[in-house]
Amino acid sequence: MREFTTPALTSAPPVGGLADAVFDHALDDPDHVAFGRKDAEGQWRDVTSAEFRDQILALAKGLLAQGIRFGDRVAIMSRTRYEWTLFDFALWTIGAQVVPIYSTSSAEQVFWTLYDAQVAAAVVEHEDHAMTIATVIDKLPHLHRLWQLDGGAVEEVSASGAHIDDETVHRHRKAVTPDSTATIIYTSGTTGRPKGCVISHANFMFEADTMVARWEPVFASKRERVASTLLFLPLAHVFGRMVQVAAVRGGVKMGHQPQLNAAALLPDLVAFRPTFILAVPYIFEKVFNAARRKAEKEGRSGAFDKAVECAVKYADAQEAKAFGTGSGPSASLRMQHSVFDKLVYSKVREAMGGRIRHAMSGGSGMDRRLGLFFAGAGVAIYEGYGLTESTAAATANPPEQTRYGTVGQAIPGTTVHIADDGEVWLYGGNVFQGYLNDPKATDGTLHDGWLATGDLGALDEDGYLTITGRKKEILVTSGGKSVSPQQLEERVRDHPLVAQCIVVGNDRPYVAALVTLDAEAVEHWLGMRNKQMMHPAELVRDPDLEMEVRRAVVAANTLVSQAESIRTFRILAHQFSEEHGLLTPSLKLKRKAIETAYATEVEALYRG
Numbered sequence: 339m340r341e342f343t344t345p346a347l348t349s350a351p352p353v354g355g356l357a358d359a360v361f362d363h364a365l366d367d368p369d370h371v372a373f374g375r376k377d378a379e380g381q382w383r384d385v386t387s388a389e390f391r392d393q394i395l396a397l398a399k400g401l402l403a404q405g406i407r408f409g410d411r412v413a414i415m416s417r418t419r420y421e422w423t424l425f426d427f428a429l430w431t432i433g434a435q436v437v438p439i440y441s442t443s444s445a446e447q448v449f450w451t452l453y454d455a456q457v458a459a460a461v462v463e464h465e466d467h468a469m470t471i472a473t474v475i476d477k478l479p480h481l482h483r484l485w486q487l488d489g490g491a492v493e494e495v496s497a498s499g500a501h502i503d504d505e506t507v508h509r510h511r512k513a514v515t516p517d518s519t520a521t522i523i524y525t526s527g528t529t530g531r532p533k534g535c536v537i538s539h540a541n542f543m544f545e546a547d548t549m550v551a552r553w554e555p556v557f558a559s560k561r562e563r564v565a566s567t568l569l570f571l572p573l574a575h576v577f578g579r580m581v582q583v584a585a586v587r588g589g590v591k592m593g594h595q596p597q598l599n600a601a602a603l604l605p606d607l608v609a610f611r612p613t614f615i616l617a618v619p620y621i622f623e624k625v626f627n628a629a630r631r632k633a634e635k636e637g638r639s640g641a642f643d644k645a646v647e648c649a650v651k652y653a654d655a656q657e658a659k660a661f662g663t664g665s666g667p668s669a670s671l672r673m674q675h676s677v678f679d680k681l682v683y684s685k686v687r688e689a690m691g692g693r694i695r696h697a698m699s700g701g702s703g704m705d706r707r708l709g710l711f712f713a714g715a716g717v718a719i720y721e722g723y724g725l726t727e728s729t730a731a732a733t734a735n736p737p738e739q740t741r742y743g744t745v746g747q748a749i750p751g752t753t754v755h756i757a758d759d760g761e762v763w764l765y766g767g768n769v770f771q772g773y774l775n776d777p778k779a780t781d782g783t784l785h786d787g788w789l790a791t792g793d794l795g796a797l798d799e800d801g802y803l804t805i806t807g808r809k810k811e812i813l814v815t816s817g818g819k820s821v822s823p824q825q826l827e828e829r830v831r832d833h834p835l836v837a838q839c840i841v842v843g844n845d846r847p848y849v850a851a852l853v854t855l856d857a858e859a860v861e862h863w864l865g866m867r868n869k870q871m872m873h874p875a876e877l878v879r880d881p882d883l884e885m886e887v888r889r890a891v892v893a894a895n896t897l898v899s900q901a902e903s904i905r906t907f908r909i910l911a912h913q914f915s916e917e918h919g920l921l922t923p924s925l926k927l928k929r930k931a932i933e934t935a936y937a938t939e940v941e942a943l944y945r946g
Contacts, residue, residue: 339756339797339798339799339801340755340756340797341753341754341755341756341797342747342748342753342754342797342801342803343748343752343753343754344747344748344749344750344751344752344753344801345750345751346548346750346751346767347548347551347552347750347751348544348547348548348551348750348751349544349751349767350516350539350540350541350543350544350547350767351516351543352516353515353516354512354514354515354516354539355430355433355511355514355515355516355518355520355539356427356430356520356539356542356543356583356586356587357394357427357428357430357431357511357514358511359586359587360387360390360391360394360427360431360586361391361511363387363391363586363589364387364388364390364391364392367387367589368386368387368388368391369386369387369388370386370387370589371384371385371386371564371591372385372386372387372389372390372586372589372591372592373385373390373420373423373591373592373593374566374591374592374593374610375420375593375594376593376594382593382609382610385420393424393492393496394424394427394428394431395431395504395507396496396499396500397424397425397428397492397495397496397499398428398429398431398432398499398507398510398511399496399499399500399502399506399507400494400495400496400497400498400499401428401429401432401434401495401499402432402499402502402506402507402510403495403498403499403501403502404459404483404495404498404499405459405482405483406429406432406434406458406459406483407432407434408432408433408434408510408513409433409434409435410434410435410458410459411434411435411436411437411455411456411457411458411522412425412429412434412435412436412437412457412458412459412460412461413436413437413438413439413451413452413455413457413459413460413461414426414436414437414438414439414460414461414573414574415438415439415440415441415443415448415460415461415462415463415467415470415471415574416441416461416462416463416467416487416573417441417463417572417596417597418569418570418571418572418573418578418594418595418596419463419487419594419596420594421487421491421492422573422594423573423582423586423592423594424492425461425492426573426579426582427586430514430520430539431507431510431511432507432510432511433510433511433513433514433518435519435520435521435522436520436521436522437451437452437455437457437521437522437523437524437534438521438523438524438573438574438575438579439451439452439524439574440572440574440575440923441463441467441572441574442916442917442923443470443923444470444919445470445473445474447532448470448471448474449474449477449478450524450531450532451524451532451534452471452474452478452481453477453478454524454534454774454775455522455534455774456480457478457480457481458480458481458482458483459481459482459483459484459485460481460483460484460485461485461486461487461491462484462485462486462487463486463487463488464486464487464488465486465488465489467486468484468486471484514539515539516538516539516540516543517538517539517540518538518539519536519537519538519539519771520537520538520539520541520542521537521542521579522534522535522536522537522774523535523537523574523575523576523579523726525726533773533774533776533779534773534774534775534776535576535726535727535770535773535774536770536771536772536773536774537576537726537729537770537771538770538771540767541729541767541768541769541770541771542579542580542583542729543583543587544729544751544766544767544768545580545583545584545729545730545731545767545768546580546583546584546587546588547584547587548749548750548751548768549580549584549731549734549749550584550587550588551750552734552736552749552750553696553698553720553734553737554737555696555737556614556696556698556720556737557584557588557590557614559589559590563613563693564591564613565588565589565590565591565613565614566590566591566592566593566610566611566612566613566614567581567585567590567591567592567593567612567613567614567615567616568592568593568594568595568606568607568610568612568615568691569581569582569585569592569593569594569595569616570594570595570596570597570598570603570606570615570617570621571598571616571617571618572598572923572924574923575726575923575924576724576725576726576729576730577616577618577700577701577724577730579730580729580730580731581616593606593610593612595610598621600621600624600625600628603621604625604628604689604690607689607690607691607694608688608689608691608692609691610691611691611692611693612691612693612694613693613694613695613696614694614695614696614697614698615690615694615697615698616697616698616699616700617697617698617699618699618700618701618702618925619699619701619702619703619704619705619708620702620925622697622699622704622708622712622719623708625686625689625690626686626708626711626712627834627856627859628689629642629682629685629686629689630642630646630834631834631859631862633682634862634866635862635866641681641682642682644678645678645681645682645683646711648671648674648675648678648714649675649678649683649710649711649712649713649714649715650707650710650711650714651667651671651714652667652671652672652675652714653709653710653711653713653714653742654710655667655668655671656713657710657713657740657741657742660738660739660740661739661741661800675714679715679716682715683714683715683716684716686712686715686717687715687716687717690717694717695716695717695718696717696718696719696720696737697712697717697718697719697720698719698720698721698722698731698734699719699720699721699722700721700722700723700724700730700731700745701924701925702828702925702926703721703745703805703824703825703828704719704721705743705828705829705832706742706743707832708832709721709740709742709743710742713740713742718737718740720734720735720736720737720740720746721734721735721742721744721745721746722734722735722745722746722749723745723746723793723803723805724768725789725791725793726770727769727770727783727789727791728764728766728768728769728770728789728791729768729769729770730768731749731768732748732749732752732754732764732766732768733745733746733747733748733749733752733754733803734746734747734749735747735802741798741800741802743804744798744802744803744804745802745803745804745805746802746803747800747801747802747803748764748766748801748803749766749768751766751767752764752765752766752767752768753765753766754797754801754803755788756795756796756797757790759809760794760795760796760806761790761791761792761793761794761795761809762791762793762794762795762803762805763785763788763789763790763791764788764789764791765787765788765789769784769787769788769789770789772784792808792809792810793805793807793808793809794806794807794808794809794812794822805824806822806824806825807822807823807824807825808824811823811824811929813841813842813843813844813849814844814845815843815844815845815846815847815848815849815901816845816846816847817847817901819901819902821841821843821849821898821902823840823841825894825897825898826839826841826849826851826894826895826897826898826902826904827839827840827841827851827894829890829893829894829897830851830853830887830890830891830893830894830904831890832890832893833886833887833889833890833893834856834859835855835856835859835860835863835883835886835887835890836853836854836855836856836887836890837854837855837856837857837913838853838854838913838914838927839851839852839853839854840852840914840927840929840932840933841904842933842940842943846944847944848905848906849902849903849904849905850904850905850906850907850908850940850943850944851891851904851906851907851908852907852908852910852932852936852939852940853887853890853907853908853909853910854909854910854912854913854914855877855878855883855909855910855913857913860877860883863883863886867882874911874912875911877911878909878910878911883909884909887907887909888907891904891907906943907943908939908942908943910936910939914927914932918935919931919935920932920935
């Protein structure tokens, strides 16, 4: 199949903007709990729709008093927190455009974003961020305001607008139209300078309302279960931003968690107890690996592995039934599954808060087996695919027919097309408006409304999309063999000891790989074998550890022909990090930067 379209369920409203939902909800149901917010003692406190509306209104007045005008661009540089959501909706209320910046961005990245977008004001989280901007402020003539969240920015700005009447704010809000620009999100930039993606209010409304309507089991509240989610994705990323907008528009209770790591996240999942989460595969891998390590420490690894196998078989049988190719789980499998649900699966769910039954995954590919395990364990994960340029999800697996290992079908109201060279093209109301100040890049990406994604993929007979790689990342060996590194890297990463993998081999005689290790998993692995902790330089030469990684490489090689297989690999002592310029803020590998930084190690892979 070369093209697949899903009929629309909704369309962007003909008038209004994103902030209208805040005021409508407060009018219709002022006592509805819209947010959970951590207080100074770390306890979760409820925020009602009316309270949220009042905070937005006060902050919007303050922004006007501070000189922010309709169409001005205001940057937010912060981790994910409640105050970001306040500023987002307050700025949208008065027709301003929000420019998000990752909290980990370098001074050069911050400068380029503020300069290219001609930002008039900036909101930062803390003093370090303020100092980062201070180092480049002499080159930013348009920047005239800087507020610091940890310095009481919300209270300070809100207080300054106390003299402004409500009607002034509402006049601004009513001037916002669906085609008004809501945000300019700069791409992560694995190569070249980041480009500013112009995303309208209509783009966000279409995307969020479509997701809420089509994935009703995820977003809808029921009498016995109020829909809630804990947002821990960066709000500087389009995925996190879409979750925020969908939660507000869909009446979903939302909490914020600023740290995207398992150690900080898991306790808050238990405390907040969301009914669903939206995450990257990394989070689900961490939950699974932590459960397996716990079982090993308790001497129950054999039982855990049997439970995993049962869950995978159970979900596989359910999938076959959904597609009419099987009768579902057998009686004996259902009985076995029921036993493991009490012994194993319930504990996995408890580690995620106990109430989660649905999740959505994006950002990178999820292993089919991992998706099947979670489905069999009672948490259905709907994997999807999208870009900043498509306002997050362009495809996703439908709830009633999830095909694990794919990124699903086109979301309602969109079309997926596979070009002659295998590139994925997208069309729909979620496709962005173009790149800011870069008509050449816009013309190279948008073609009569079609978005050329740069990703390679294939559609099956039912319209389910599988992403096979990036056009720019295809390696061509010196023998002329084209290799897509993505599936090899993902399969190597399936091994619990492996943190990252990058495949190399462009203009080389064969394919090779650099591998980094998961420190927590390695510590557990050593402990289970009564081995002492080693210096990283010694650890990477441990023959037993090398054998484990070799197993991961052999497993990956079963996916490809011999000419495309990884012939050799090297284990590195340290992970690739954003701090050293080797990862984007969304944790994607910067291939050229890594190959440059590890040029000696790459050369060693091809000696002799």
